[in-house]
Amino acid sequence: MQDRQAGIPSVVCLYRLCAVLYVFRVCFFLRIRKSAVLERKVGELEEVATSLRTENTHLGSLSYQDSLTGIPNRRYFKYAFQREWAASRIREELLTVLMIDIVFFKRFNDTFGHVEGDRILILVAKGIQKSLFRLTDSVARFGGEEFVVILPDMNAEHGSIVAERIRTSIVGLRIPFASETGEYLTVSIGCFSGSPDSSFSADQFVKNADAALYLAKAQGRNCVSIYSSGCLGV
Incomplete structure (x- = not known):
């Protein structure tokens, strides 16, 4: 009886450890997933920013360029x-x-x-x-x-x-x-x-x-x- 009771704390500790590991894995997975989402969003924003910079440069050149002759206006x-x-x-x-x-x-x-x-x-x-x-x-x-x-x-x-x-x-x-x-x-x-x-x-x-x-x-x-x-x- 005492041996059985002595083994209970060990089982509880094991369960707790498994629970902690499970929570850790879930958090780690969510963090990786969140990080991947953030990286994707950052990449998309960088693409948009690059596109806007290119477009602004193009529009800037057009505003100073004669559309017919191609020389400055x-x-x-x-x-x-x-x-x-x-x-x-x-x-x-x-x-x-x-x-x-x-x-x-x-x-x-x-x-x-x-x-x-x-x-x-x-x-x-x-x-x-x-x-x-x-x-x-x-x-x-x-x-x-x-x-x-x-x-x-x-x-x-x-x-x-x-x-x-x-x-x-x-x-x-x-x-x-x-x-x-x-x-x-x-x-x-x-x-x-x-x-x-x-x-x-x-x-x-x-x-x-x-x-x-x-x-x-x-x-x-x-x-x-x-x-x-x-x-x-x-």
């Missing part, structure tokens, strides 16, 4: 030019802006259609890009048939050389279009160069380059005009 130009204007002011360097207009583009569209007109805009954009040899130079579509070029650390003389190179490269595309300026499609270009300062805003640079462009049109188009005070009011 006017929104990007405003951002880039403000940056270059501020940098040139700090470095006390000259900054040059070119405004470019396709001659009689509306007439071209009316003659050949908008599909062909879109193709020409793409060709002209590429032609301008190929004419810019420095990494610091950039071109953007300003709107419609107008393009704008930023030339950091460059004076009017060298800016006009770049402008003339652009003009001749567009003529060199030999796009048939008979007009008052010849038998091929051409561009007019206005050039302005100045030193950025607090009394000479970034907007004034663009206005002066635009004034020079109007002078180029008044002088017969298919030419380069450099800004002077006489450009105002043209």
Whole structure:
């Protein structure tokens, strides 16, 4: 009887040990399962985050890119030019802006259609890009048939050389279009160069380059005009 009673605590301890082991196994299983679920959820969240980052980068590039020509758009130009204007002011360097207009583009569209007109805009954009040899130079579509070029650390003389190179490269595309300026499609270009300062805003640079462009049109188009005070009011 005593031997039987002596064995009872051992059995109880064994049962308790088994129960503890069972609970431990259940907890361990649940923890592993929970850990696996968490890992899967974390993986899914990382995939979503990566997808969102990629999409945001893509949307960001689209917001600064002209959908037709693939070059930067006017929104990007405003951002880039403000940056270059501020940098040139700090470095006390000259900054040059070119405004470019396709001659009689509306007439071209009316003659050949908008599909062909879109193709020409793409060709002209590429032609301008190929004419810019420095990494610091950039071109953007300003709107419609107008393009704008930023030339950091460059004076009017060298800016006009770049402008003339652009003009001749567009003529060199030999796009048939008979007009008052010849038998091929051409561009007019206005050039302005100045030193950025607090009394000479970034907007004034663009206005002066635009004034020079109007002078180029008044002088017969298919030419380069450099800004002077006489450009105002043209």
